[in-house]
Amino acid sequence: MKIDWAALGSVFGVSLSATVALVALFTLGLVGLSKHEAATEQGGTATLARSGAYACFALVAGAVAYGIYLIVS
Secondary structure, eight states: OOOOHHHHHHHHHHHHHHHHHHHHHHHHHHHHHHHHHHHHHTTOOOHHHHHHHHHHHHHHHHHHHHHHHHHHO
């Protein structure tokens, strides 16, 4: 039995970078929502922060849905 170490390393690198990217996007979404709440408490509006947060969450949901699609097909 021969292990293709290059392919294993490639899979590891892609999965690690995808995980870090998804966690970073989700974190940015949470930061955007907290900025929106802080601005609302001070009497202002931060619609850009809320829109950015929703965009981050949509990208995360899309990436998860694509991953599930790849697993199922």
